[in-house]
Amino acid sequence: MTLSCAAIAVAVAIGGCVPGQQMTRGNANVGGSDVEMVPITADLVAPSRAPAQVPAELLNFKTDTYRIHPGDTLIVTVWDHPELTTPAGSQQQAVTNGRLVQPDGTFYYPYAGKLNVKGMSIEDLRSTLTSRLAQYLRNPQLDINVVGYGSRVSLQGAFVDTTPQDVTTVPLTLSQAIGRARINAEQADLAGFVLTRDGRNYPLDLDALNRDGSVAPQIYLKPGDNLFLPFNDRKEVYVIGEVLRPQAITFKTTDLSLTQALGRTGGLNPATSKGNAVYVIRGIEDKERTPARVYHLEAKSPAAFAVADRFSLKPGDVVWVGPAGVTRWNRFLSQLLPLSGIISNAASAQYDLGRGN
DSSP states (O other): OOOOHHHHHHHHHHHTSOTTOOOOSEEEEETTEEEEEEEOOTTTSOOSOOOOOOOHHHHHOOOOSOBOOTTOEEEEEETTOHHHHOTTOTTSOHHHHOEEOOTTSEEEETTTEEEEOTTOBHHHHHHHHHHHHTTTSSSOOEEEEEEEOOOEEEEEESBSOOOOEEOOSSOOBHHHHHHHHOBOTTTBOGGGOEEEETTEEEEOOHHHHTOTTOOOOOOBOOTTOEEEEOBSTTOEEEEEESBSSOEEEEOOSSOEEHHHHHHHTTSBOTTTEEEEEEEEEEOOOSSSOOOEEEEEEOTTSHHHHHHHTTOEEOTTOEEEEEEOHHHHHHHHHHHHHHHHHHHHHHHHHHHHHHHHO
């Protein structure tokens, strides 16, 4: 666990307060730094979260008929003309007899010539080829199928499988793509998901969109979309002091409440903690040299934890639980007793030496 020097300094300074001393709201100088002390009360905590929103341009995009894309492989069947349908032979795989749409969107077919088919529907291409072949064949009957897809959606980040996914004749939705890729539940930052389309980034909070009984609206993907799910290794809070299991906790969701953070560490140590000495140490929040903040929770009553459940932590926060007065005294004695033993031994040796004289 790595903590900032400023956070350590503030925690040590707070921990050095004498038993019974109370931290009150206002600015103070702790460890040589300006710190603003803020009590955690019902007036401070945020109200209920507003529903997450999806940009209108994503919701308005609908897929209709499939549009041919560079890299697609097409099979053109001309009934009663196997020489045009299966030039590689009927024993070959379908892809072998297919014809590739070139990167520039062009497609070559005998007697029809070179066509620019990018963006065409299957029906558009069938109509065009029928018209071209009618100059050489009597009443040609055609069928066209896509047997290989060149349009894909790419995936990056905390997915189990980041293999690009084909955009086929069946529309692909965001939820389907994420389901196939499978989220790495331990390492993913669900709140940081980003969909990139046509050079523009669309942040989507997957946690908020699927929370409190809500289901994220259907978002259709298009060729070239990129899905990025960041790792949560840089979003941590640190819980230290008189808790049962001090540790760093990563954010997997939109936010993390103070109650959740304390709960994951096993809660306050009932034997050594001081209930009214729960602090959240937060560094400077903006580029202006404003004081760092330390939020104080008096966690002696159930009502205090109800308030703490609505206090959202931020990445980098340090939650520090102070020791009770008797714990400080016992620690002082544990440090003093070895020292007193040394002094006593030294005094006895000096006395014996004096008697020997």
